[in-house]
Amino acid sequence: MTERFDAIVVGAGPAGSAAAYVMAKAGLSVLMLERGEYPGAKNVQGAILYSDALERIIPEFRDEAPLERHIVEQRVWMLTDKSHIGFDYRSDEFNDAKPDRYSIIRAQFDRWFCTKVKQAGALVICDTVVRTLLKDEKGQVIGVKTDREGGDIFANVVILADGVNSTLARDAGFRKELDGDNTALVAKEMHFLRPEVIQNRFNIGEKEGVAFELVGTLTRGKIGMGFIYTNLESVSIGIGCMVGDFEKGGLTPYGLLDELKAHPSVKPLLAGSEMKEYSAHLIPEGGYKAIPKVYGNGWMVVGDSAGLVNSIHREGSNMAMTSGQLAAETVIALKKEGKSFTEQNLARYRSALDDSYIIKDLKKYQGMPGFLHGNRHVFTVYPELMSQAASTMLRVDGIDKKSKEKQVTKSFRQKRGLFGLVGDAIKFARAFR
Amino acid sequence: MTEPATSRPAGRPVEIDERIAAYKGVWVFIETERGHVHPVSWELIGEGRKLANTLGVDVWGVILGPQGEANIAAANEAFAHGADGVYLMEDPILAEYRTVPFNKGLCNLVNTYKPEILLLGATTLGRDLASAVATTLATGLTADCTALAIDLDTHSMAATRPTFGGSLLCTIHTLKARPQMATVRPRVMAMPPKLSDRTGKIVNVALGMQEQDIITKVLDYIPDRNQDQAQLAFADFIVAGGRGLGKVENFRLVTDLAAVLGAEVGGTRPLVQGGWIPQERQIGQTGKTIRPKLYIAAGISGAIQHRVGVEGADCIIAINSDPNAPIFDFAHYALVGDAMKILPALTEAFRNRLSVNRKTI
Amino acid sequence: MHVVVCIKQVPDSAQIRVHPVTNTIMRQGVPTIINPYDLFALEEALRLKDQFGAKVTVLTMGPKMADQALRKALTFGADEAILLTDRAFAGSDTLATSYALSSAVAKIGQTDPIDIVFCGKQTIDGDTAQVGPGIATRLNLQQLTYVSKIVSIDKDARQIVVHRRAEGGVQVLKTAMPCLITMLEDTNHIRFGTMADAFRAARYTLTEWSATEAGVPDVTHCGLRGSPTVVKKVFAPTAKTVKATPIAGDTPESLSQTLIDTLFSAHPGLQEDLESRVASNSQGA
Numbered sequence A: 001m002t003e004r005f006d007a008i009v010v011g012a013g014p015a016g017s018a019a020a021y022v023m024a025k026a027g028l029s030v031l032m033l034e035r036g037e038y039p040g041a042k043n044v045q046g047a048i049l050y051s052d053a054l055e056r057i058i059p060e061f062r063d064e065a066p067l068e069r070h071i072v073e074q075r076v077w078m079l080t081d082k083s084h085i086g087f088d089y090r091s092d093e094f095n096d097a098k099p100d101r102y103s104i105i106r107a108q109f110d111r112w113f114c115t116k117v118k119q120a121g122a123l124v125i126c127d128t129v130v131r132t133l134l135k136d137e138k139g140q141v142i143g144v145k146t147d148r149e150g151g152d153i154f155a156n157v158v159i160l161a162d163g164v165n166s167t168l169a170r171d172a173g174f175r176k177e178l179d180g181d182n183t184a185l186v187a188k189e190m191h192f193l194r195p196e197v198i199q200n201r202f203n204i205g206e207k208e209g210v211a212f213e214l215v216g217t218l219t220r221g222k223i224g225m226g227f228i229y230t231n232l233e234s235v236s237i238g239i240g241c242m243v244g245d246f247e248k249g250g251l252t253p254y255g256l257l258d259e260l261k262a263h264p265s266v267k268p269l270l271a272g273s274e275m276k277e278y279s280a281h282l283i284p285e286g287g288y289k290a291i292p293k294v295y296g297n298g299w300m301v302v303g304d305s306a307g308l309v310n311s312i313h314r315e316g317s318n319m320a321m322t323s324g325q326l327a328a329e330t331v332i333a334l335k336k337e338g339k340s341f342t343e344q345n346l347a348r349y350r351s352a353l354d355d356s357y358i359i360k361d362l363k364k365y366q367g368m369p370g371f372l373h374g375n376r377h378v379f380t381v382y383p384e385l386m387s388q389a390a391s392t393m394l395r396v397d398g399i400d401k402k403s404k405e406k407q408v409t410k411s412f413r414q415k416r417g418l419f420g421l422v423g424d425a426i427k428f429a430r431a432f433r
Numbered sequence B: 001m002t003e004p005a006t007s008r009p010a011g012r013p014v015e016i017d018e019r020i021a022a023y024k025g026v027w028v029f030i031e032t033e034r035g036h037v038h039p040v041s042w043e044l045i046g047e048g049r050k051l052a053n054t055l056g057v058d059v060w061g062v063i064l065g066p067q068g069e070a071n072i073a074a075a076n077e078a079f080a081h082g083a084d085g086v087y088l089m090e091d092p093i094l095a096e097y098r099t100v101p102f103n104k105g106l107c108n109l110v111n112t113y114k115p116e117i118l119l120l121g122a123t124t125l126g127r128d129l130a131s132a133v134a135t136t137l138a139t140g141l142t143a144d145c146t147a148l149a150i151d152l153d154t155h156s157m158a159a160t161r162p163t164f165g166g167s168l169l170c171t172i173h174t175l176k177a178r179p180q181m182a183t184v185r186p187r188v189m190a191m192p193p194k195l196s197d198r199t200g201k202i203v204n205v206a207l208g209m210q211e212q213d214i215i216t217k218v219l220d221y222i223p224d225r226n227q228d229q230a231q232l233a234f235a236d237f238i239v240a241g242g243r244g245l246g247k248v249e250n251f252r253l254v255t256d257l258a259a260v261l262g263a264e265v266g267g268t269r270p271l272v273q274g275g276w277i278p279q280e281r282q283i284g285q286t287g288k289t290i291r292p293k294l295y296i297a298a299g300i301s302g303a304i305q306h307r308v309g310v311e312g313a314d315c316i317i318a319i320n321s322d323p324n325a326p327i328f329d330f331a332h333y334a335l336v337g338d339a340m341k342i343l344p345a346l347t348e349a350f351r352n353r354l355s356v357n358r359k360t361i
Numbered sequence C: 001m002h003v004v005v006c007i008k009q010v011p012d013s014a015q016i017r018v019h020p021v022t023n024t025i026m027r028q029g030v031p032t033i034i035n036p037y038d039l040f041a042l043e044e045a046l047r048l049k050d051q052f053g054a055k056v057t058v059l060t061m062g063p064k065m066a067d068q069a070l071r072k073a074l075t076f077g078a079d080e081a082i083l084l085t086d087r088a089f090a091g092s093d094t095l096a097t098s099y100a101l102s103s104a105v106a107k108i109g110q111t112d113p114i115d116i117v118f119c120g121k122q123t124i125d126g127d128t129a130q131v132g133p134g135i136a137t138r139l140n141l142q143q144l145t146y147v148s149k150i151v152s153i154d155k156d157a158r159q160i161v162v163h164r165r166a167e168g169g170v171q172v173l174k175t176a177m178p179c180l181i182t183m184l185e186d187t188n189h190i191r192f193g194t195m196a197d198a199f200r201a202a203r204y205t206l207t208e209w210s211a212t213e214a215g216v217p218d219v220t221h222c223g224l225r226g227s228p229t230v231v232k233k234v235f236a237p238t239a240k241t242v243k244a245t246p247i248a249g250d251t252p253e254s255l256s257q258t259l260i261d262t263l264f265s266a267h268p269g270l271q272e273d274l275e276s277r278v279a280s281n282s283q284g285a
């Protein structure tokens, strides 16, 4: 008995589920394969879910999805070893009827999303690893081979949504090896606290949440960022650096995380909590320049496996879902038009990506990874300087404010030099442009 | 480990169902297999004695087996350990354990003599039988208890056992049915002192079954060649290793120390799962409960599931590189450091000390 | 041949945490699995399928989401799956559970007579090993607990020979089917189902039975009402008040010396015991 489908989706993360859902809804026969025991079993994310991308796929998701808290406040902190200086933005507008972002727990969210995929009519099979892609003599992808006995399954098109590692795309020669300087490794923990404690400690209401982004001296000049997100009964905390930097030694992911948790500004936020679930995961952070080829004869790549992550704004799951949707729409349209799934026809997917916010945003920030690589002092000197400045200005010690200002300016110049400062500002602006 | 009986607030009358009030006394099933009494039986008589004293009732043992001298010897042992009497059911059918005749025999005894509490060892035999009896009698059975007490408010037995993988304890009562049944794992309760001059009554009761009515037959019995299993639970000295040893080769360091001390070796579940040691050497909730005089734990974190198996040890020495390891919360002596370095040094030190002293004897 | 395997969906207790303050179980995000002990039962049943073409029906009692456990069992190769689910079952202890399950087993047997009911040795959440024998007792099945091996089956004579683990050895038992077997752990290894099984499982429509549909004669024997045991209190193990005595030393050697000195001066009996042990050992050698 050979099984044959319109489309096979490999991986039940946000990208795969979005693709499978959209195609199944349109009446296509769809099979989604996931290697985990259940969808989300192996998936790690902070996690913040951006509503827009999902809303375009499942408009009523807010009534059904397992959402933790909607984010009403964003805090950006620069940490030195002893202090932090930060910027907060909080607005009651985030409390409107359709909040724009939520904290979620991926294991639960992915499971829910997958239930929707099944309800839409797709077949989902977990605990099954796709080992290779099946190709015909002309190189057209015609199906997949799984690790189960009798595991060849056929389809007109295969959508690879197998995440950052995408061994499949690599083995099929669609993509190069992961690059350590373009890939971050993030360690993450969940810390359990009672909801009242979380609400008091973070100054939020019952369903409200806070998201922190952290940079600072913790990563010893290595490019890296941390985060803290409040869930209903837990706080997610994580920090990561480029794989390349870890490889060079000196830093370990859990070592960094331990230091972050022990930081005097962070420690009280976690006090009395019970740690559960330690995990580590990669994020593709190469941005625009690192995007591989995303389609070919009988195949498309979506989400993390296509490197679609905006690391500056920590957006990944939204790009995953949108790219999944766009790939699905390509399949639906071609099928409707009775066209085959050749490279030429699937090029539509890439055009759709180009027209979407995904490629536009990634293009806009394309200079960022390069900038950070060349300007490590963002993670060393600046936090120190900012903190010294704040400390100097805020300390009441009989010295007049004007002299203090001078002292601050002087220390900035000493540490980085006027040229450096101006240069950084210009480069930074360019990278962001 | 017995919790003190909770005292009843003065003036509140205890209402006891008449049907329930007809049940009196504490019974302990004395587990004999092939002429050998499982020591958990004596541990339970010790525990049953405490419950009976609180209730002001007698403790009775129950022996089911084939006719023989051994039964009288077992009854006398039971008296010596604290029983007031023994119900003795002798029948060749009972020579080997089988659920049906044992269930019938024990249920008949209960229905005739009506004990309020019935305790059995949580062995393969005890668990098999207890479940059948509790189902037949439609009463409550609490498995693997770690503490038994009497709650005077409800006049019922408070049976405490681990729950949720051992992370919590819960106390369970059987309020509206009798007898209140519980099983207890070997070595969880202390062995009571033995007073050889104690005596008691023996009441003989017949089973009243025919062999041809019993469908299950015992074709053979293959005794364990290596008696490891029993030995670990009853060993006085045990050295154990955990995942902190890093790799299987390092388990040698544990074996070496054990050899010098004449101790048994054991380990945690990950080692069993990793194939380093056989299952019968696993110590803890799903392994053996131990009560040695000395327990040395190397590279063991002290997870609750391990802890419940070793807490009965008189003296626990823990070697762990992490000063905050939970094992230091219940060990008596803490050696903070690398087990791979400390174990060999400790082995040498013990070897020297023990042999030096021997020469001077 | 028809065999029924009772499986239970349990929280993966390795991942359960107890809230340090409230002493409540934190279930959030704790994945559920098939009770690991039940997999040995399932695999043994599947081997009978390989050998005798037995039909394997899996049965579970639990909330609706327990269907995941059943579906998983189907991917291993089970043929049919039945979910027993009803509000009336909530809060069941082992007596009430075995009552409900035995009713369902009896009902299954009405349409397709059963030769063997398999259970796991015990569950990792209830951890009682009582439900299997409970079902056997109620249905008058020959009860074979802690089975380490099925030695032989005579299909025509409806007889089975098994090895049963006893405390000091192994009993070789011969009995008649129908019987109930609780499988000992580590006796086999669950297979990885074929792709065809995975497809069948994904497409399979589970049978869902309420108490009435399962033919439960008296619902007052189910759930909380039908449970003689009452959980009165749940609490965390008390921390020992006295911390371990730290042993100090610069080198492993001095550490060891200090330990032995401290140990033997605090427990002179221990020293005597050890010495006499070593002395008798070396005499024997």
Ligand SMILES: Cc1cc2nc3c(=O)[nH]c(=O)nc-3n(C[C@H](O)[C@H](O)[C@H](O)COP(=O)(O)OP(=O)(O)OC[C@H]3O[C@@H](n4cnc5c(N)ncnc54)[C@H](O)[C@@H]3O)c2cc1C
Pocket (backbone or CB within 6 Å): A010, A011, A012, A013, A014, A015, A016, A033, A034, A035, A036, A039, A040, A042, A043, A044, A045, A046, A047, A048, A049, A050, A128, A129, A130, A131, A161, A162, A163, A164, A168, A186, A187, A188, A238, A281, A282, A283, A302, A303, A304, A305, A308, A309, A314, A315, A316, A317, A318, A320
């Ligand atoms: C710590 C961390 C924090 C993050 N925070 C955020 C955030 O706050 N907001 C945000 O939007 N994004 C965030 N991201 C990024 C986001 O998680 C990813 O961009 C997103 O998960 C990508 O989705 P995906 O479906 O492409 O891949 P994944 O979610 O990785 O899913 C891939 C799936 O494929 C399966 N799979 C892989 N190989 C195979 C195979 N051979 N056969 C079968 N199945 C296979 C995997 O098991 C997995 O389920 C974060 C990432 C990390 C690591």
Ligand SMILES: Cc1cc2nc3c(=O)[nH]c(=O)nc-3n(C[C@H](O)[C@H](O)[C@H](O)COP(=O)(O)OP(=O)(O)OC[C@H]3O[C@@H](n4cnc5c(N)ncnc54)[C@H](O)[C@@H]3O)c2cc1C
Pocket (backbone or CB within 6 Å): B165, B241, B242, B243, B244, B245, B267, B268, B269, B270, B271, B282, B283, B284, B285, B286, B287, B288, B298, B299, B300, B301, B302, B303, B304, B305, B306, B309, B319, B320, B321, B322, B325, B337, B338, B339, B340, C013, C014, C124
């Ligand atoms: C239902 C259930 C039942 C269980 N039953 C049991 C049971 O019966 N028995 C059991 O043991 N477990 C049981 N477990 C498992 C238990 O929860 C723990 O996972 C297990 O006890 C941990 O074993 P460990 O201490 O060897 O390993 P770990 O927890 O990994 O601890 C290793 C320790 O070694 C230390 N260490 C590392 N390197 C060194 C070094 N060089 N020198 C010294 N120390 C070092 C570390 O600091 C750490 O504390 C059960 C679990 C469940 C869920």
Ligand SMILES: Nc1ncnc2c1ncn2[C@@H]1O[C@H](COP(=O)(O)O)[C@@H](O)[C@H]1O
Pocket (backbone or CB within 6 Å): C006, C007, C008, C035, C037, C038, C059, C060, C061, C062, C094, C097, C101, C118, C119, C120, C121, C122, C123, C124, C126, C127, C128, C129, C130, C131, C132
């Ligand atoms: N709710 C349930 N549904 C199906 N089978 C069960 C259930 N509870 C227990 N069992 C079976 O009974 C065995 C012993 O369970 P327990 O008595 O809870 O340790 C398990 O291994 C299962 O095979």
